[in-house]
Amino acid sequence: MLIPVDQTAGCGSAESSEGIRSVSQARQDILAAIRPVTATEKLALRAALDRVLAEAITSPVDVPGHTNSAMDGYAVASSQLAADGTTTLSVIGTAYAGRPLATQPGAGECIRIMTGAPMPPGTDTVIMQEQVTLLDEQRITIGTGHCPGQNVRQAGEDIPRGSQVLASGHTLRAADLGLLASLGIAEINVRRRPRVAFFSTGDELRSIGETLGEGDIYDSNRYSLYGMLRRLNMDIIDMGVVRDDPVALREAFRDATRQADVVVTSGGVSVGEADYIKPVLDEIGEINFWKIAMKPGRPLTFGNLGDTLFFGLPGNPVAVMVSFYQFVQPALQYLASGRQDPPLCFNARCTEPLRKRPGRTEYLRGILEPDQAGDWQVRIAGRQGSGILSSMSRANCFIVLAEDDGDVHPGDPVRVQPFAGLI
Numbered sequence: 001m002l003i004p005v006d007q008t009a010g011c012g013s014a015e016s017s018e019g020i021r022s023v024s025q026a027r028q029d030i031l032a033a034i035r036p037v038t039a040t041e042k043l044a045l046r047a048a049l050d051r052v053l054a055e056a057i058t059s060p061v062d063v064p065g066h067t068n069s070a071m072d073g074y075a076v077a078s079s080q081l082a083a084d085g086t087t088t089l090s091v092i093g094t095a096y097a098g099r100p101l102a103t104q105p106g107a108g109e110c111i112r113i114m115t116g117a118p119m120p121p122g123t124d125t126v127i128m129q130e131q132v133t134l135l136d137e138q139r140i141t142i143g144t145g146h147c148p149g150q151n152v153r154q155a156g157e158d159i160p161r162g163s164q165v166l167a168s169g170h171t172l173r174a175a176d177l178g179l180l181a182s183l184g185i186a187e188i189n190v191r192r193r194p195r196v197a198f199f200s201t202g203d204e205l206r207s208i209g210e211t212l213g214e215g216d217i218y219d220s221n222r223y224s225l226y227g228m229l230r231r232l233n234m235d236i237i238d239m240g241v242v243r244d245d246p247v248a249l250r251e252a253f254r255d256a257t258r259q260a261d262v263v264v265t266s267g268g269v270s271v272g273e274a275d276y277i278k279p280v281l282d283e284i285g286e287i288n289f290w291k292i293a294m295k296p297g298r299p300l301t302f303g304n305l306g307d308t309l310f311f312g313l314p315g316n317p318v319a320v321m322v323s324f325y326q327f328v329q330p331a332l333q334y335l336a337s338g339r340q341d342p343p344l345c346f347n348a349r350c351t352e353p354l355r356k357r358p359g360r361t362e363y364l365r366g367i368l369e370p371d372q373a374g375d376w377q378v379r380i381a382g383r384q385g386s387g388i389l390s391s392m393s394r395a396n397c398f399i400v401l402a403e404d405d406g407d408v409h410p411g412d413p414v415r416v417q418p419f420a421g422l423i
């Protein structure tokens with residue numbers, strides 16, 4: 001499924017003279033190394049929520065299936081309506097949704113009709129009940145100003161039979177399940193979900209429930225990774241914590257690559273530690289150790305271990321999430337669907353001054369909220385150290401300051417990237 005990483009990618013060809021790679025360059029190189037999943041499976045409609053369509057869906061029927069009334073009122077033949085002055089008609093029956101009336105009204109006649117009822121033969125127009133005068137039980141009077149065809153939904157006006165309703169590669173949302181149900185489709189072919197194995201590396205890491213020794217910390221990255229991978233609806237394999245030990249690491253990587261399409265690890269790739277993990281990775285794959293012109297998340301390890309794609313994310317809890325959002329998320333989306341949708345980004349007014357060093361992309365944790373006029377404004381969610389997860393938890397967006405950007409002054413527009421369901 002995966003093709004080998006372009007070997008030129010890690011050799012300086014696309015890097016600046018300092019060996020630093022931009023976020024967009026790294027993202028492009030990653031996407032270029034991925035071949036989307038092609039295997040499919042057939043699922044019942046409900047089970048296909050959040051799954052990727054493996055085929056285009058064309059409608060086997062017209063929607064609506066029959067021409068019907070959009071209002072409660074009276075079905076008439078428009079030829080019966082006087083061009084000027086009023087028209088008086090006799091009501092000869094009632095058509096209900098689910099109980100059509102096959103009677104064709106003659107001259108001077110009409111049919112009482114309810115919303116959703118098929119139009120009786122010979123009728124083409126519905127007069128809303130609020131717009132008629134009841135003369136007695138059987139007769140109504142209609143004024144002027146009505147248009148032929150009004151208040152009628154034509155068969156196939158939403159979806160004509162044979163037309164494409166959803167493209168292959170589309171991720172099914174709630175409206176799509178409803179749409180497919182409206183076509184009477186019970187089962188659909190979807191792509192297999194990518195299988196993603198992940199583990200944390202570090203001798204200081206303990207799992208929840210274990211006793212913390214001197215200098216130990218709880219492993220939090222595996223939980224944020226779990227959350228983000230679940231949100232992407234990946235098939236996940238949690239491999240726990242692996243110690244900073246070449247034998248244990250080698251065994252973990254071999255185990256992960258046997259089972260998964262993608263392996264994501266955190267920790268062990270920052271300066272100094274990379275020396276440690278590098279020999280293990282070089283033995284089993286082709287791996288690039290990149291420095292990305294970004295903050296947080298400067299070190300990023302990416303490549304392939306045989307047929308398995310590998311992301312080595314930094315260890316700091318916020319850096320791991322920022323790197324995931326900027327690199328792993330688009331990669332997994334492409335792997336799962338073959339699509340490269342741009343992230344949701346827009347401008348908001350920044351209410352605070354921000355210091356920004358040109359030459360790198362900075363991702364600040366922000367709180368996006370409407371101002372009094374209902375326009376979006378953004379402020380900082382708290383301290384921005386790459387280990388400070390509490391401000392990440394408070395934030396609902398990244399403030400993205402581009403490589404060339406300098407300091408931001410209060411009132412300036414800034415680019416924001418809402419977490420949009422992922423975090």
Ligand code: AMP
Nearest residue numbers: 200219220221267268269270314315316
């Ligand atoms: P490293 O990239 O392994 O040098 O880790 C950088 C920092 O992140 C260190 O302070 C680590 O203790 C911390 N860290 C690494 N992995 C985790 C993890 N899974 N959970 C919480 N903190 C971590």
Ligand code: MG
Nearest residue numbers: 201202267268
């Ligand atoms: Mg470490």
